[in-house]
Amino acid sequence: xxxxxxxxxxxxxAPARENSGQAIATVERAADVLMHFAxxxxxxxxxxxxxxxxxxxxxxxxxxxASLRVRGLIELDQSTRRYSLGVGAMRLGLAYLDxxxxxxxxxxxxxxxxxxxxxxxxLSIRTGNYRIYVDQVxxxxxxxxxxxxxxxxPLHAGASSKAFLAFLTEEEMENYLSLGALEPLTxxxxxxKARLRRELAxxxxxxxxxxxxxxxxxxxxxAAPILDHHGRPVAVxxxxxxxxxxxxxxxxxxxxxxxxxxxxxxxxxxxxxxRG
Amino acid sequence: xxxxxxxxxxxxxAPARENSGQAIATVERAADVLMHFAxxxxxxxxxxxxxxxxxxxxxxxxxxxASLRVRGLIELDQSTRRYSLGVGAMRLGLAYLDxxxxxxxxxxxxxxxxxxxxxxxxLSIRTGNYRIYVDQVxxxxxxxxxxxxxxxxPLHAGASSKAFLAFLTEEEMENYLSLGALEPLTxxxxxxKARLRRELAxxxxxxxxxxxxxxxxxxxxxAAPILDHHGRPVAVxxxxxxxxxxxxxxxxxxxxxxxxxxxxxxxxxxxxxxRG
DNA sequence: AAACAGCGTTACTGTGTGCGGAACAACCCC
DNA sequence: GGGGTTGTTCCGCACACAGTAACGCTGTTT
Numbered sequence: 001x002x003x004x005x006x007x008x009x010x011x012x013x014a015p016a017r018e019n020s021g022q023a024i025a026t027v028e029r030a031a032d033v034l035m036h037f038a039x040x041x042x043x044x045x046x047x048x049x050x051x052x053x054x055x056x057x058x059x060x061x062x063x064x065x066a067s068l069r070v071r072g073l074i075e076l077d078q079s080t081r082r083y084s085l086g087v088g089a090m091r092l093g094l095a096y097l098d099x100x101x102x103x104x105x106x107x108x109x110x111x112x113x114x115x116x117x118x119x120x121x122x123l124s125i126r127t128g129n130y131r132i133y134v135d136q137v138x139x140x141x142x143x144x145x146x147x148x149x150x151x152x153x154p155l156h157a158g159a160s161s162k163a164f165l166a167f168l169t170e171e172e173m174e175n176y177l178s179l180g181a182l183e184p185l186t187x188x189x190x191x192x193k194a195r196l197r198r199e200l201a202x203x204x205x206x207x208x209x210x211x212x213x214x215x216x217x218x219x220x221x222x223a224a225p226i227l228d229h230h231g232r233p234v235a236v237x238x239x240x241x242x243x244x245x246x247x248x249x250x251x252x253x254x255x256x257x258x259x260x261x262x263x264x265x266x267x268x269x270x271x272x273x274x275r276g
Numbered sequence: 277x278x279x280x281x282x283x284x285x286x287x288x289x290a291p292a293r294e295n296s297g298q299a300i301a302t303v304e305r306a307a308d309v310l311m312h313f314a315x316x317x318x319x320x321x322x323x324x325x326x327x328x329x330x331x332x333x334x335x336x337x338x339x340x341x342a343s344l345r346v347r348g349l350i351e352l353d354q355s356t357r358r359y360s361l362g363v364g365a366m367r368l369g370l371a372y373l374d375x376x377x378x379x380x381x382x383x384x385x386x387x388x389x390x391x392x393x394x395x396x397x398x399l400s401i402r403t404g405n406y407r408i409y410v411d412q413v414x415x416x417x418x419x420x421x422x423x424x425x426x427x428x429x430p431l432h433a434g435a436s437s438k439a440f441l442a443f444l445t446e447e448e449m450e451n452y453l454s455l456g457a458l459e460p461l462t463x464x465x466x467x468x469k470a471r472l473r474r475e476l477a478x479x480x481x482x483x484x485x486x487x488x489x490x491x492x493x494x495x496x497x498x499a500a501p502i503l504d505h506h507g508r509p510v511a512v513x514x515x516x517x518x519x520x521x522x523x524x525x526x527x528x529x530x531x532x533x534x535x536x537x538x539x540x541x542x543x544x545x546x547x548x549x550x551r552g
Numbered sequence: 553a554a555a556c557a558g559c560g561t562t563a564c565t566g567t568g569t570g571c572g573g574a575a576c577a578a579c580c581c582c
Numbered sequence: 583g584g585g586g587t588t589g590t591t592c593c594g595c596a597c598a599c600a601g602t603a604a605c606g607c608t609g610t611t612t
Contacts, residue, residue: 022562023343024599026570027306031347035364038371047589057572062590067299071307073368075403081579081589085372087403088311090410091426092349093369095314096361104319104353171416229370269366298591300570302599323560333601338561357560357608 029056030064034073037085044082097269102226102235103134105267109260110137110237116256117249119241120145124160124223127152129176131161131236145219145240156182156196157189158215159208159223160238166203167225167233173200188213208254212243220246222254224261229269237261305332306340310349313361320358376401378502378511379410381543385536386413386513392532393525395517396421400436400499403428405452407437407512421495421516432458432472433465434491435484435499436514442479443501443509449476464489484530488519496522498530500537503546510544513537 032054037045040053051061065083068074072088106123113121114137123135130152138144155165155176165173182191188211190196203209208224221240225233237260239253240246246253262272308330313321316329327337341359344350348364373379382399389397390413399411406428414420431441431452441449458467464487466472479485484500497516501509513536515529516522522529538548 022339023346024302024306024339025343026300026302026599027340027343028346030300030303030306031344031349031364034349034368035347038364038367043375048587058589059572059591060570063298063300063570064303067301067303068307070299070304071311073307073310084375085368087372087408087426087428088307088314089368090372090408091314091369092310092361092365093367093372094426096363096366096369229366267363269363269370302570324558334560335562335602336600339599 026064029054029060030068033061033064034068034089037074037083037089044077044080044084046082050083097229102264102268106226106235106237106264107135109264110135113137113237113239113256113260114139117239117253119239119246119249119253120147121260122147122160122238122240124164124236124238125234126155126164129155129179131155131164133160134235143242145221145242147240153215154183154185157185157211159211159221159240160236161215162200162203162209162211163223163225163236163238164233166200166209167227185215186213186217188217190214208258210250210254212247218243220250222250222257224257225265226261226268227265227270229271231270234268235264237264302340305330305336306344309337309340310344310365313350313359313365320353320356320360322358326359373410376410378540378544382502382511382513382540383411385540386411389413389513389515389532389536390415393515393529395515395522395525395529396423397536398423398436398514398516400440400512400514401510402431402440405431405455407431407440409436410511419518421497421518423516429491430459430461433461433487435487435497435516436512437491438476438479438485438487439499439501439512439514440509442476442485443503443507461491462489462493464493466490484534486526486530488523494519496526498526498533500533501541502537502544503541504544505546507546513540 033050033056036050036053047058047061047065050056050065051058054061065074065076069076069083069086072086073092074089075084075086076082077084102125103123110121110123118139118141120136120138122133122137124131124133131154132152133147136147138146153161155161165176168176177193177196182189182193182196184191190199208222210220210222212220219240220243221238223236223238226235226237228234237257239257241249265272309326309332312326312329323334323337323341326332326341327334330337341350341352345352345359345362348362349368350365351360351362352358353360378401379399386397386399394415394417396412396414398409398413400407400409407430408428409423409425412423412425414422429437431437441452444452453469453472458465458469458472460467466475484498486496486498488496495516496519497514499512499514502511502513504510513533515533517525541548
């Protein structure tokens with residue numbers, strides 16, 4: 001019998017702040033105050049300002065600010081008596097960005113992607129002038145593609161590689177191209193640098209790369225980068241399968257792929273609306 | 277009786293839970309939990325782990341994590357049952373950095389400075405008796421210096437720190453010197469207060485500071501302040517590199533540095549001809 | 553297999569604690 | 583100097599949070 005509500009003396013409005021089960025209301029309110037600083041365009045905020053925006057009492061806001069201030073998350077300008085975010089906030093942000101390993105964040109998305117396309121989904125990261133697969137999820141069917149994790153691949157052959165190359169800076173891209181001749185891995189590998197440049201421009205334009213037997217005979221794939229808040233490719237996701245049936249699936253795979261990488265890029269801090 | 281709390285007061289993790297008058301203990305504990313994620317080298321943390329590290333009960337930690345999770349500051353990996361920082365933490369950090377307008381103004385100048393000197397250019401701001409790096413631009417060469425953003429450094433060791441200290445008011449400077457002994461960070465750190473005073477006078481005179489392994493062994497740098505229209509140092513720009521090769525470059529670096537800070541100070545409203 | 557050990561999670565109850573309302577104290581602006 | 587702001591403090595009561603302990607779960611050990 002949940003008879004908890006003993007008619008207290010009219011608490012008035014009661015904004016019905018949803019408490020999800022066993023959380024601490026005070027902490028949630030403190031988090032609201034903190035996040036309000038991140039969401040409001042103004043740099044500094046006053047106590048009443050916050051109290052009105054969040055529907056809290058001035059006293060409560062003041063206590064919360066005092067507490068956060070002790071821990072460096074909030075700073076107080078003594079002369080103007082206005083509050084702003086503190087260095088602790090920056091430490092948190094940098095810690096988040098430093099520590100995400102893309103692999104952990106991308107893992108569930110790879111599962112989704114593999115299920116929706118019924119093909120293999122992979123994740124690659126770059127190490128210098130090479131790329132390695134760090135994760136893959138294979139679909140539950142008989143004929144599938146499977147890649148070798150941890151093996152180095154050059155950046156000019158295959159969809160995942162080209163997706164990396166296309167989203168590097170001009171300087172880095174030219175640096176790679178100047179390393180030497182483009183080694184052919186199959187008969188379909190692009191070995192002409194002018195043609196590769198055109199292809200990379202097209203990839204940047206469309207947001208994804210595709211490959212039919214460029215890196216490995218019989219394998220086809222589409223790939224798109226995960227971008228961080230600088231717009232740099234921290235990893236590349238691909239969908240790949242046997243070339244015979246993949247042609248018919250390309251359109252669908254690209255659509256699902258871009259949905260996934262868009263979500264992942266957002267988690268890495270990339271704001272697509274800012275740049276494109 | 278453990279006598280660990282003798283001299284070094286910086287990393288005192290002692291139970292001395294200072295409550296500054298009218299703060300909320302629960303919120304402070306929540307902040308402790310949050311900051312623990314930023315301070316611990318591990319990416320993910322478990323409930324017990326946090327509880328033991330902070331001397332709290334498992335139940336309390338669990339409730340706090342649940343609350344922070346609702347607001348996106350903490351994420352929970354459902355499969356491993358381990359917690360990590362959430363995207364909200366990143367939003368806070370990026371919001372903090374966006375608000376330091378000197379950072380936005382200085383960014384292009386740091387790029388220029390790094391290109392012209394072929395060394396790392398950094399930007400620092402002051403928070404109380406400490407200084408933190410808030411931005412850096414590294415050159416495109418192999419052996420370079422790189423600093424950690426967001427970490428607090430004392431004001432007496434290293435070029436950037438001394439540049440701050442030298443351009444504060446006499447009162448603020450003496451206040452810092454009266455805090456206690458000058459802690460040596462390397463064998464080259466200036467620990468004699470009389471000598472530091474002479475050095476600071478010289479820095480004010482010349483307009484820039486230099487350091488060879490004072491803050492970090494193997495690192496050398498020159499630094500100069502960005503002054504606002506009151507003549508107060510709002511930030512410090514430095515050029516730094518490996519000590520072996522830096523000696524030969526100092527003259528050139530100082531010249532380029534002062535060009536940059538002169539432009540930036542002008543943008544901040546400082547009129548050198550009035551007081552310089 | 554089966555017992556163990558460690559984890560995260562939940563239930564419960566008393567009490568310490570944060571809550572709101574209002575009084576107080578600095579401003580600022582006519 | 584008065585009205586209207588603001589941020590801050592006081593205060594007592596109700597209630598929400600803390601701790602203890604038990605729970606279920608997963609993976610490891612014997």
